[in-house]
Amino acid sequence: MASRQFEPPSGTRDFLAGALRTRERVFARIREVFERYGFEPLQTPAFERLETLTGKYGDEGDKLIFKILRRGEHEATGEADLALRYDMTVPLARVVAGYGSQLPTPYKRYAMGPVWRADRPGKGRFREFAQCDVDVVGSGSPLADAEVVCALTDALDAVGVRNYRVLVNSRQALSGLLEAYGIPADLGGGVLITLDKLDKLSPEKVSAELVEARSLESDIATALVGDLTAADAVERMQTVLKDSEVGRAGLDEIGQLLELASPRVGAERIAFVPSLVRGLDYYTGVIFEVVAEGMPGSIASGGRYDGLISALGGPDVPACGGSLGVERIIGLLSSDDGAEHRIDVAATVIAEDTASEVMGFAARLRDVGLRTEVYLAASRKLAKQLKWAADRKARFALIYGAADKDAGVITVRDMDTGEQAQVPTDELAAYLTGRCAPSE
Amino acid sequence: MASRQFEPPSGTRDFLAGALRTRERVFARIREVFERYGFEPLQTPAFERLETLTGKYGDEGDKLIFKILRRGEHEATGEADLALRYDMTVPLARVVAGYGSQLPTPYKRYAMGPVWRADRPGKGRFREFAQCDVDVVGSGSPLADAEVVCALTDALDAVGVRNYRVLVNSRQALSGLLEAYGIPADLGGGVLITLDKLDKLSPEKVSAELVEARSLESDIATALVGDLTAADAVERMQTVLKDSEVGRAGLDEIGQLLELASPRVGAERIAFVPSLVRGLDYYTGVIFEVVAEGMPGSIASGGRYDGLISALGGPDVPACGGSLGVERIIGLLSSDDGAEHRIDVAATVIAEDTASEVMGFAARLRDVGLRTEVYLAASRKLAKQLKWAADRKARFALIYGAADKDAGVITVRDMDTGEQAQVPTDELAAYLTGRCAPSE
Numbered sequence: 114m115a116s117r118q119f120e121p122p123s124g125t126r127d128f129l130a131g132a133l134r135t136r137e138r139v140f141a142r143i144r145e146v147f148e149r150y151g152f153e154p155l156q157t158p159a160f161e162r163l164e165t166l167t168g169k170y171g172d173e174g175d176k177l178i179f180k181i182l183r184r185g186e187h188e189a190t191g192e193a194d195l196a197l198r199y200d201m202t203v204p205l206a207r208v209v210a211g212y213g214s215q216l217p218t219p220y221k222r223y224a225m226g227p228v229w230r231a232d233r234p235g236k237g238r239f240r241e242f243a244q245c246d247v248d249v250v251g252s253g254s255p256l257a258d259a260e261v262v263c264a265l266t267d268a269l270d271a272v273g274v275r276n277y278r279v280l281v282n283s284r285q286a287l288s289g290l291l292e293a294y295g296i297p298a299d300l301g302g303g304v305l306i307t308l309d310k311l312d313k314l315s316p317e318k319v320s321a322e323l324v325e326a327r328s329l330e331s332d333i334a335t336a337l338v339g340d341l342t343a344a345d346a347v348e349r350m351q352t353v354l355k356d357s358e359v360g361r362a363g364l365d366e367i368g369q370l371l372e373l374a375s376p377r378v379g380a381e382r383i384a385f386v387p388s389l390v391r392g393l394d395y396y397t398g399v400i401f402e403v404v405a406e407g408m409p410g411s412i413a414s415g416g417r418y419d420g421l422i423s424a425l426g427g428p429d430v431p432a433c434g435g436s437l438g439v440e441r442i443i444g445l446l447s448s449d450d451g452a453e454h455r456i457d458v459a460a461t462v463i464a465e466d467t468a469s470e471v472m473g474f475a476a477r478l479r480d481v482g483l484r485t486e487v488y489l490a491a492s493r494k495l496a497k498q499l500k501w502a503a504d505r506k507a508r509f510a511l512i513y514g515a516a517d518k519d520a521g522v523i524t525v526r527d528m529d530t531g532e533q534a535q536v537p538t539d540e541l542a543a544y545l546t547g548r549c550a551p552s553e
Numbered sequence: 554m555a556s557r558q559f560e561p562p563s564g565t566r567d568f569l570a571g572a573l574r575t576r577e578r579v580f581a582r583i584r585e586v587f588e589r590y591g592f593e594p595l596q597t598p599a600f601e602r603l604e605t606l607t608g609k610y611g612d613e614g615d616k617l618i619f620k621i622l623r624r625g626e627h628e629a630t631g632e633a634d635l636a637l638r639y640d641m642t643v644p645l646a647r648v649v650a651g652y653g654s655q656l657p658t659p660y661k662r663y664a665m666g667p668v669w670r671a672d673r674p675g676k677g678r679f680r681e682f683a684q685c686d687v688d689v690v691g692s693g694s695p696l697a698d699a700e701v702v703c704a705l706t707d708a709l710d711a712v713g714v715r716n717y718r719v720l721v722n723s724r725q726a727l728s729g730l731l732e733a734y735g736i737p738a739d740l741g742g743g744v745l746i747t748l749d750k751l752d753k754l755s756p757e758k759v760s761a762e763l764v765e766a767r768s769l770e771s772d773i774a775t776a777l778v779g780d781l782t783a784a785d786a787v788e789r790m791q792t793v794l795k796d797s798e799v800g801r802a803g804l805d806e807i808g809q810l811l812e813l814a815s816p817r818v819g820a821e822r823i824a825f826v827p828s829l830v831r832g833l834d835y836y837t838g839v840i841f842e843v844v845a846e847g848m849p850g851s852i853a854s855g856g857r858y859d860g861l862i863s864a865l866g867g868p869d870v871p872a873c874g875g876s877l878g879v880e881r882i883i884g885l886l887s888s889d890d891g892a893e894h895r896i897d898v899a900a901t902v903i904a905e906d907t908a909s910e911v912m913g914f915a916a917r918l919r920d921v922g923l924r925t926e927v928y929l930a931a932s933r934k935l936a937k938q939l940k941w942a943a944d945r946k947a948r949f950a951l952i953y954g955a956a957d958k959d960a961g962v963i964t965v966r967d968m969d970t971g972e973q974a975q976v977p978t979d980e981l982a983a984y985l986t987g988r989c990a991p992s993e
Binding site for chain 1: 561567622657661667671930
C-alpha cells in the first residue's frame with residue numbers, strides 16, 4: 114500500500130478479484146447446501162433502527178454497535194437513530210414478528226452477508242465480516258435440531274473442510290448438572306462460565322477458579338471437575354443426570370440429536386461433551402460446536418433458543434439454529450482452492466481499421482460463453498499485446514493482421530504451447546469452443 | 554405488517570425468498586456478462602473513512618452521506634469518522650490509488666452491491682439500493698468506451714430488457730456547441746443544465762428558461778433550441794460542430810463509438826443525440842444513456858471521465874465506465890420471471906421411530922441434488938403433512954408408514970397428479986432424479 118489514506122478503514126478489507134472469487138465460491142457452495150435442505154434466503158437491510166438493536170447484546174455488545182447519525186437538521190445534535198446490523202438473529206426476529214403468516218411454518222431461513230462490530234481490529238478479527246446462519250423458527254422438534262447440524266456439516270463438507278468434530282451438550286443437561294452437585298441457583302451462571310474454560314485451562318486451574326471466583330465449596334469443585342474430565346465423563350454424567358428431571362430431559366434431547374444426526378454426520382464425528390457450555394445464555398435446549406483439527410475455537414456453532422424470538426420482540430415460538438464461522442473457514446482453505454481463474458481469449462488489435470471487426474469476433478466468442486478480452490491500449494505492437502495476453506493468463510490469443518484479413522482467416526495462438534493456427538473467421542467460435550474449458 | 558416497529562427502517566427493504574431470488578437471478582446474469590468481457594469483480598467495505606467521501610459529491614451529495622459515530626470514548630462528542638458508501642466510484646478511485654501496480658492495466662472492474670443515501674424515501678427511491686458498475690481505468694481508447702456500452706447492453710439483453718435505445722453524445726461536442734453559438738464560458742454550465750430538460754419540457758419552455766434563468770440572448774436561445782429539436786438536428790450539429798476544434802474532436806469520438814458499438818448493439822438502437830447532457834459534470838468525453846420504452850429516465854448511463862480518478866485522490870489516468878440502473882431494471886421485469894421456485898421432495902414423518910430413517914432418505918436425495926425438506930412439526934397426521942407438502946409446492950411427497958417399512962418400500966406421491974407409487978427404498982434416489990427437473 115502506498116499510503117494509509119488509500120487503505121480501507123481499520124478492520125475492513127478490499128477484496129480484489131482473486132480473493133473475492135474464493136469467497137464467492139465458498140458462499141455459493143454453502144448456499145447450494147442450504148437450498149437443498151429447503152432453507153429459504155432472507156436479506157434484511159444493512160442497518161436497523163437503533164432501538165431494534167440496543168439492549169439485545171448485553172452491555173459489552175451494545176458498545177460494539179456502529180451507530181449512524183440522524184440526518185438532516187438533527188445532525189448537529191450528534192444523535193443516532195440507525196445502527197449497522199450486529200448479527201443476523203435480531204433482524205430474523207424482527208422479520209418473524211413483522212411478516213407472521215406470510216412466512217412458511219416452520220420458517221427455515223438462511224442468511225449470508227456482512228455484519229459490523231466496532232471491535233478492536235486484530236489478527237483474524239474484523240469490523241466488517243460475513244456471517245452465515247441457518248435457523249428454524251416454529252418447530253420444537255429434535256428433527257429441527259438435527260437438520261440444522263446436518264445442514265452445517267454438509268456445508269463444511271461442501272467447502273472442503275476435513276477432520277472436524279461436532280460437540281453436543283444441552284442447557285437442560287447443564288442445569289441438571291448444577292442440581293446434581295447441589296450448586297445454588299445463584300452461583301450456576303458463574304460456574305458454567307468457568308467450566309467453559311475446560312478446553313483451554315487445566316482441571317486444577319478450573320477447580321481453583323470455581324472456588325475463588327465462583328464461591329464453590331472446594332470438595333464440590335473437585336468432584337465436578339473430576340467427573341467432567343474423567344475418561345468416562347460421558348458415562349458418569351449419564352448416571353448423575355438421571356437423578357434430576359431436567360437432567361433426564363437434557364440426556365433425552367442429546368440422545369435424540371445424536372440418533373438423528375449421526376447417520377449423516379458420522380457417529381465418530383459427533384459426540385456428547387458434558388463440559389461444553391457455549392457463552393451465550395439464550396440457549397434453552399441442545400447446544401453444539403464444531404471444532405476442526407489445528408484450529409483454535411470453533412468453526413460452527415448453534416443450538417436451540419426457544420425464548421429468544423419473543424425476547425427480541427417477536428412471537429413466542431420455539432426456534433433453533435446455527436452459524437458457520439465462514440471467515441475462519443475461508444482462512445482454513447488454501448488460497449489456490451479451485452481452478453486458477455483465467456480468461457479464454459485475448460483479442461489483439463494490430464492492423465489499422467480492424468478494431469470494429471475484432472470487437473465482432475470477441476462478441477461472437479462471448480456469445481458462446483468464452484471469456485474474451487479485447488486489447489484496449491493505444492499500442493499497435495504485437496509483442497506488447499502478446500505480453501498483455503500472457504499477463505491476463507489467456508488460453509488463446511487472436512491476431513488479425515492485414516494478411517489474415519485478406520485471406521479471410523484469423524491467427525489463433527495457443528498461449529500455453531505457442532503454436533499458431535490460421536482459422537477461417539466464420540469457424541472461429543467453433544474452433545475455440547472445443548478447445549476451451551467451460552467458463553465458471 | 555403488524556406494526557411499524559417491525560418494519561425495516563424507512564427507505565430500506567426486507568427481501569423474502571421470492572423477491573430475493575428474482576434479484577439474485579438478475580445479478581447473476583449481469584455478472585456472467587461482465588465476466589465474459591473480462592471485467593474483474595471488486596468488493597470494497599460498506600463504509601469508508603469520512604474524509605474519503607466528503608467533498609466528492611457536491612454540497613447536495615454531502616448532505617446525503619450516512620455518517621457513522623466514532624466509537625469508544627469519543628462517542629459522546631457526536632463526532633463521525635466513518636460513512637456508508639455513497640457510490641462505487643470513489644471506492645474504485647481509492648483502490649486504484651492504493652493498489653497501483655498490483656492491478657492489471659487497464660483495470661477493468663465491475664462492482665455490484667448496495668450503496669446508501671439519506672434521500673427522502675419515495676416511490677422507487679430507496680436509502681439502500683444496489684448499484685452495478687463497470688469501469689475501465691487506464692485506457693483512453695474508444696474501444697474502451699465501446700466495450701463499456703456493449704457490456705451494459707449485453708447485460709440488458711441477458712436480463713430480458715427489450716426495446717431500449719442508447720443515446721450518445723460527447724462533452725467535447727457540447728463544448729463545441731457552446732462555442733459555435735457564441736455562448737460565454739461562464740454561462741455554459743447553466744445552459745447545459747437547461748438544455749438537459751429538452752426530453753421533458755417543450756422547446757418553448759426551454760428557450761424561455763435559457764433567456765430568463767441563464768441570461769442567454771433571445772435569438773441565440775431560439776436558434777440553439779430550434780437546431781437541437783429539428784428533425785435534422787444531427788445533420789445540423791454535424792455542420793455546426795465542424796467549425797470548432799473541440800466540436801470536431803467531439804464528433805470524432807461519437808463517430809468512433811457508434812462505429813465500434815453499432816454492430817453489437819444494432820445500428821437502429823444507438824444514435825447520436827446532440828441534446829443529451831447528463832447531469833454529472835465530471836464527464837470529459839463521450840456520454841451515453843440507455844432509455845427503455847415506457848420507462849421515465851434512463852436504465853443505464855455512463856461515459857468517459859478522464860480527470861475523475863485523480864480528482865478523487867487516485868493517479869492521473871484516463872477512465873470510462875457506466876452503471877446499470879439495476880433497481881429500475883428489476884422493477885421492469887415481471888415478478889414471475891423465471892420458473893416458480895419449488896422444492897422437489899417433501900418427506901413426511903408419520904410412523905413411530907422412523908424419523909431417523911426418513912432423514913436418511915432425505916440425505917440421499919440431497920446428495921443427488923434434489924431440494925428436499927423433512928416435516929419438522931410434532932403432528933403425525935398424514936393429512937396435515939400432505940397439506941404442508943402442498944404449501945411448500947413440493948413436486949413429490951414421501952410417505953413411509955409402518956406397512957411400507959415392513960415391505961422395504963417407500964410411497965412416493967406425485968403432488969401434481971395425486972398418483973402414488975411404491976418404490977423400493979434403495980431405488981428411491983434413481984426414481985426421483987429422473988422425475989424432477991434439475992434444481993436451480
